[in-house]
Amino acid sequence: MRNVFKMAIDFFKRRRLRIGGAFLLLLLGMVALFLFCPMDTRLYLDSNPSPQILDRSGTPLYFFLNKQNQWAMEKGLDEIDAYLTKATIAVEDHRFFKHHGVDMLAVSRAVFQNLFEGRIASGASTITMQVVKISRKMKRRIPDKIIQAWLALRLERRATKNQIIQAYLNKAPYGMNLVGCESAAWRYWGKSAKELTLPEAALLAGLPRSPTYLNPLKYPERAIKRRNFVLSKMLKHQLISQSEYESAVKTPVNVRWHSFTHLAPHTSLKLKNKLGSADYLQTTLDYEIQKATEENIRDHLQKLESGLNAAAIIIDVSTAEVLARVGSSDYFSGQKGCRVDCCASPRSPGSALKPFIYALAMDNNQLYPCEILMDSPTDFGLYSPENYNRDYAGRISATLALQRSLNIPAVKIIERLGTEKALSFFRRTGLSTLNQTAEHYGLGLALGDCEVRLDELAAAYLMLANLGSYRQPQIIKSYFETPEMRILSRSACVKLFEMLESPVPVEFSRMPYKTVTMSTRLCWKTGTSSQKRDAWAFVFNRHYVVGVWLGKTQSGSSPDLVGADAALPLALRIFRGLKPKASPDFPDIQNSLSPVKMCAHSGLPASAECLHTMIVYIPANQSIARKCVTCLDARRTRMSDNPLKILHPVQGAEFILTGEINGDRIRLKSSLEGRDKIHWYQDGKYLGASDSGSDYLLTLAEGLHKLSCMNSSGDTAQINYRVISPSDIESKNKFK
Structure with missing residues (x-):
């Protein structure tokens, strides 16, 4: 046994x-x-941030919801206010820096309290355990608590305390669909978590306990009570002073709904597809410039007819980077057409294409900048263009014709070049919408009888500002320079700078503000499409290019849509707000221009027959073989038996107005009638022309007048005559 x-x-x-x-x-x-x-550890330390479009310096321009339809913005601990970190530790886990993931003292307290009360009355979750719970979407059950504790212990061995508290602040729920302290700070106070005050930080730190119940937008009293509790914890653990506590508990909530940053919506939504799996995409846009441009557009449109829209683009010349891009005035307005990207919408550019025609003509030895052109009604076969105001200047230099945006000279220049060559040139500058034949556009191409995009035309102006070298504008930040392609000579572009530099209008019609004198030198050009459907303006120098379009998104005309009245004030206002650079705003002439003796009468290189000459700086690459022949023809005319004279009316003639229909008109007659085309002027204003096939009938107007004429050789004649009314006759007889 x-x-x-x-x-x-x-x-x-x-x-x-x-x-x-x-x-x-x-x-x-x-x-x-x-x-x-x-x-x-990535599961626990990394968050699931909302995709962002960033500006050139990393400032958010546009936020998107993440895949869980949450607003979540990841921030480093150094980008979060220290008060928020202290407040979170004080209320959630005040021994955070003393335990290793599980606080045994808190566990003992919780076990005793829960057994005593017979229910789960207290928890013992540390911040590390909460990070595990949020990351693995665990429930509040005993088995899950054990797993949380185990994983928290493991996490603490592989991550620093700063990494863990940072993960908590980026993952904790703060109400509604707000995840992380950064998104909550933007929603409740419209600022970053870095800028929070002590009362704001304390309020935010208390929300994860019960974010729906404590929602400060719905239940501010509950939020204040919870905030004050957090402040008392901070005071108890000596994280704030007594005076800070007393001041903070007296501070009102000051919480209201703030929308997240949604700048450059058209651009941001287009770039969203390029994000892929990345959390952000950095652009070349500048937050402050983009914001100011959007505000300027909204403010400007309030001064014009309702229903108009606007778009603008700003490009840095030295880098070809787009600093601002506004597709329409208000993307989120809900109005019809508000989401159309007008920067990329083909519209008629009007006179905005003329500088390129002039530059191309100079590059092809078809035009001298001082060359005299005839601005008068002209038929080009079946095409008979008119000036915008139906007024004509007669003899005018190419530079002044460009500055005054006269149509007839521009059409004559493109006729010299050939529409095919001009069209090929425009396509090389990136105007992709010009996809028809040269015959389709005809000579009207010079006057904008086509459709182009604002962003592409701005790129063409960038080529001018970059002195003839084309660079594709960049909107996604890159550290590689874009390749350049020579389109125009440097010489032609330097001269174009001189030709387009003209005084800025002091006051614009119907505009309640005046443009001030600008210290920087700049060039500007406007455009108005047919029937006033589109208004354009481009302002540029060696620093920036600003392009502006105004019109109706759904098409349609408006009396306000005149380039100089509607678009130019806005473009100048935007340009004036850009930061000046230290580099010169205009190009250095260097060897780009050469002094040449030109005929003062024709504007062509002077010949031996030219009696009056002037020194003009023209592009250095221009040939001077095309000499003036006008003075030689004039000499031959003077030596002939038919000098130019005005035969009717004669010098000193006096006419009496009859008041009858067609009764106050006279036929103008010169000594070269039938042998030459004669251009007529009265009081310095161009009237029109007569030749062998047509007479010119002058409608008489009361007063003393100076009548002059000029033939194709440049010879002139002049007389004075007077027109009086019948009442003047009666007055004279009365006093005899």
Whole structure:
């Protein structure tokens, strides 16, 4: 019996050893697992941020909801206000820096309290355990708590305390669909978590406990009570002073709904597809310039007819980077057409194409900048263009014709070039919408009888500002320079700078503000499409290019849509707000221009027959083989038997107005009638022309007048005559 008892004791001893050994092995395995098994901390430390479009310096321009339809903005601990970190630790886990993931004192307290009350009345979750819970979407159950504790212990061995508190602040729920303190700070106060005050930080730190119940937008009293509790915890743990506490608890909530940043919506939504799996995409846009441009457009449109829209683009000349791009006045207004990207919409440019025609003509030796052109009604076969105001200047230099944006000279220049060459040139400058044949556009191409995009035309103006080298404008930040392609000579562009530099209008019609004198030198050009459907303006120098379009998104005309009246004031206002650069705003002439003796009468290189000459700087690459022949023809005319004279009316003639229909008109007649085309002027204003096939009938107007004429050789004649009314006759007779 004793042996049996001994055998039983030995058996149980051996079994206990086996169980103890197995338990020891299990414990050692768990320790090994804890110490050496790899753990992917990215699940716990990385957040799921909302995709962002950033400006050139990293400032958010536009936020998108993440895949969970949440607003989540990741920030580093150094980008979060220190008060918020202290407040969170004080209220959630004040021994955070003393434990290793599980606070045994808090666990003991929670167990005792829950057993005493017979329910789960207190938790013991540390900040590390909460990070695990949020990351793995775990529930509030005992088994889940054990797993949280185990994973928290493991996480603490592989991450720093700063990494863990940063993860918590980026992942904690703060009400509605707000995840992380940054999105909450923007929603409630319209600013970054870096800028929070102590009362704001304390309020935010208290929300994750019960974000819906404590929502400060709906329940401000509850939020204040919770905030004051957090402040008392901070005071208790000596994280703030007594005076800070007393001041903070007296501060009102001051919470209201703030929309997230949604600048450059047209651009941002287009770039969203380029994000891919990335959290952000950095652009070349400048936050402050973009914001100011959008505000300027909205303010400007309030001064014009309702229903108009506007778009603008700003490009840095030195880098070809787009600094601002506004597709329409208000993307979120809900109005019809508000979401149309007018920067990319083909519209008629009007006179905005003329500078390119002039520059191309100079580059092809078809035009001198001082060359005299005839601005008078002209038929080009079946095409008979008119000036905008139906007024004509007669003889005018190419520079002045460009500055005054006269149509007839521009059409004559493109006729010299050929529409095919002009069209090919425009396509090389990136105007992709010019996809018809040269015959389709005809000579009207010079006057904007086509459709172009604002962003592409701005790129063409960038080429002019870059002195003839074309660079594709960049809107996605890149550290590689875009390739350049020579389109025009540097010489032609330098001269074009001189030709387009003209005084800025002091006051614009119907505009309640005046443009001030600008210290920087600049060039500007406007455009107005047919029937006043589109108004354009481009302002540029060696620093920036500003392009502006105004019109109706759904097409349609408006009396306000005149380039100089509607678009130019806005373009100048935008340009004036740009930061000046230290570099010169106009190009250095260097060897780009050469002094040449030109005929003062024709504007062509002077010949031996030219009696009056002037020195003009023209593009250095221009040939001067096309000499003036006008003076030679004039000399031959003077030596002939038919000098130019005005035969009717004669010098000193006096006419009496009759008041009858067509009764106060006279036929103008010169000595070269039937042999030459004669251009007529009265009081310095161009009237029209007469030739062998047509007479010119002058409608008389009361007063003393100076009548002059000029033939194709440049010879002139002049007389004075007077027109009086019948009442003047009666007055004279009365006093005789």
